[in-house]
Amino acid sequence: MAQYSVVVVVAVTLNFLLPRLMPGNPLALIAGVDVGMLTPDQRADIVARVGLDAPLWLQYFRYWGDIFTGDFGFSFRSSRPIVDMIWERIPWTLLITGLSLVVSAVVGVLLGALSAWRRGTKGDLSMLSGMISVESLPSFWLGMVLISLFAVQWGLLPSFGAVTPASDLEGWAHVWDIISHAIMPVAALSIVGTPGVYMTMRYSMLETLGEDYIRTARAKGAGERRVLFGHVARNTIAPVITVLAIRLGFAFGGTVIIETVFSYPGLGRLVFEAVAGRDYPVMQAAFLVFTAAVLVANLLADLLYPLIDPRTRTS
């Protein structure tokens, strides 16, 4: 718990300090004004309004106050409250990260278990080599190739966005519209997410297979099926679930790239738009949301672990 508070403090402090420590004029980074074009009076006015004339510790204090009251300020570009911009993006990001996490978890766990069970066989080694290769796949490029093939070449799926723009589809047509837009981003995220799960599952299971109680189970004549489901699976799954929960937090951050490629209107795309448009407050707020996501995922893992693995329960 204490560690999570430290992470929050570090993230918020980074956010506060970065624009203020950067070379050049912090005014442009914090207030978003074209400094060179202003008269000295206008500048002083803006400095006072944003609170840059206050001592650093007071600014820092106020910054925390804003965060606690959920006030992230306004976007430089659209002048809208940043909180609103973030809320409308979160569902889309949750949709594609959630789906892709399920896909890569199922595929990764199954293939990893199969690989470990048949370790040293041709199947295991080619799967292992394949996964190492997939790990080196640049996700944005994978997305571009998917679009070129499935949207442009074969015309099967829409190439951008989360819904068809300016269409008022209702009922199932609307649902299908959303699904067809999500297929490629989810596929790309799932593909790049699978090797991590696979590697964890495979190593975790190999470790379990080497344990004494597995040898005991075999020695007392338990069948393969019994050993696999009764002994190996149960002891392997706990660390894998932890890894999965932690990946959930990181998968959130990984969407910056995939959502950019597919112009998918989620939080990741918002970060890209903010970076491209030098909309620093939006970028900062999104960074805090990503941090919160990772922390929630870690917390979830901490809470889940003792439920799955009774050995780690402390009485």
Next chain:
Amino acid sequence: MTASGSERRAARRMRRRSRLPTILGVAGLVIVGALVFTAVLAPWLAPYDPTDRIARPFLPPSAEHLLGTNDVGHDLLSEIIYGSRVSLLVGLVAATVALLIGTSVGVVAGYYPKRLGSTLMRGVDVILILPFLPLLIVLAAYLGRSLLNTILVIGLLIWAEPARIIRSQVLSLRSREYVLAARSMGAPDRWTILRHIVPRTALLATGSFVRAVSGAILLEAALSFLGLGDPIQKSWGSTLYWAQTRGAFLTPAWKWWVLPPGLLIMLASLGFALIAFSLEERINPRL
């Protein structure tokens, strides 16, 4: 009969298992060798200067321009050949930065495990929890676009994993007899660390370094693709950035403008990942 049969099969598996890291490692070395060769000899290998407008823009492949031209009439093949330099340079230097920080933190944290070590490792844990990609992007956006900044941002964010690995090695080394002997004879800490500890982490550090290169190559490509790379340098990521911006992946041009740079990013990262895998298996056979 069946027993000896299954024994023979098991023996065959063992042999195959021990061979795999070597095969993959050699494959990695070949890939990395080819990459270094291309990067060093780029001016001789590339048919044109990648910054010269030598033809009409958006040309399809032809005998003069094997991969066609981009949106401003640069020769794409030459651009991709020169791109190997950025990839390799950022990968190697960022990994060196990461290794220097990671090894220092790891050695100190492992050698003084009590207060100093546990404080350091808590810091490492915090860095590992922070959302990696968003932090990378935020830092790169504030620092501005240059090759040096790309290297720094990547290097400063990927040292935590090597630090953890080195620390656990140092923790076990510090209680070995020869280290205890040196210390009991009154050797100063600095001497013990430099003479007895650091050399024995070399193999592990090499593995971490190679893995960091593999990761840094992918990160450089991602940053350049998001438009956060050095605007002057031609890198594979920036080639794809322009392909994306100019919509090349929506036209037949994707076959010569999008496919080759992406495949090369993957190959470069894979080359180092394979070497890292074979090193790691050699140090700690898990297969």
